[in-house]
Amino acid sequence: MTFRRIASYLVSTGTALAVGAALWAAPGAACAEGxxxxxxxxxxxxxxxxxxxxxxxxxxxxxxxxxxxxxxxxxxxxxxxxxxxxxxxxxxxxxxPPYAINRGANIRLTFTLGNMTISASGTPLSDALVGDVIKVRNLDSGVIVTGTVLADGTVQVMAK
Missing domain, CATH: 3.90.1210.10 (Antifreeze-like/N-acetylneuraminic acid synthase C-terminal domain)
Structure with missing residues (x-):
């Protein structure tokens, strides 16, 4: 197919105008994506x-x-x-997001049963975000407990 035939086909279908407009558009004007x-x-x-x-x-x-x-x-x-x-x-x-609790830091453990709340010091065994369930070593007894990380940086211990 010759160039003349291709050009006449593009003109007859209106494609030549679209191709020409795209080629002559200002750089970035037609294709800006934000x-x-x-x-x-x-x-x-x-x-x-x-x-x-x-x-x-x-x-x-x-x-x-x-x-x-x-x-x-x-x-x-x-x-x-x-x-x-x-x-x-x-x-x-x-x-x-940044961790709410870092492994090895001193944190507060809380356990709530009805109106009674027990608090102790602990060390998390892993880094954690708010809402994560992690294992924490109680510094007083050495027992490893499981709890949920709260927004204030404490861990709410779960009952067994």
Whole structure:
């Protein structure tokens, strides 16, 4: 098929106008996909991400895979699970909230039965988020108990 035949086909079907408009459009004008958050410096695993380490950039690549952070508020205060490189989008899956309780720290254990509440000191055996069920060693007796992490950093011990 010759160039002349291809051109006449495109003109007759109206495709030539769409192709021409796409080719002559201003870069980024027709394919802007919103904003993405990128790091301005290398962020290492376990590091808490701050707004000073981030910037929002306009996404102009329509083929960019989804799952990336679109605003700084989504990322600020989160902890990186892997190395985040400068200028690269930040996948939401590579972030986690900060732990409410860190392994080895001194925490308060509480056990409630009716109106009675018993409190003791303990050491968590793992890092945990609010709502997680973890094992904690009672520092007074050495017994390992299971409990739920509360928002105030205490562990509510479960009855056996």
């Amino acid at each position: 904003f993405a958050v990128v790091a301005t410096q290398t962020i290492y695993p376990g590091e808490t991400v701050s707004a000073a380490q981030l910037k929002e950039v306009e996404v102009t690549n329509p083929n960019l895979a989804g799952g990336y952070a679109k605003s700084i508020s989504e990322v600020d205060g989160m902890v990186s699970k892997r190395t985040l490189l400068p200028g690269r989008t930040i996948p939401v899956a590579s972030l986690r």
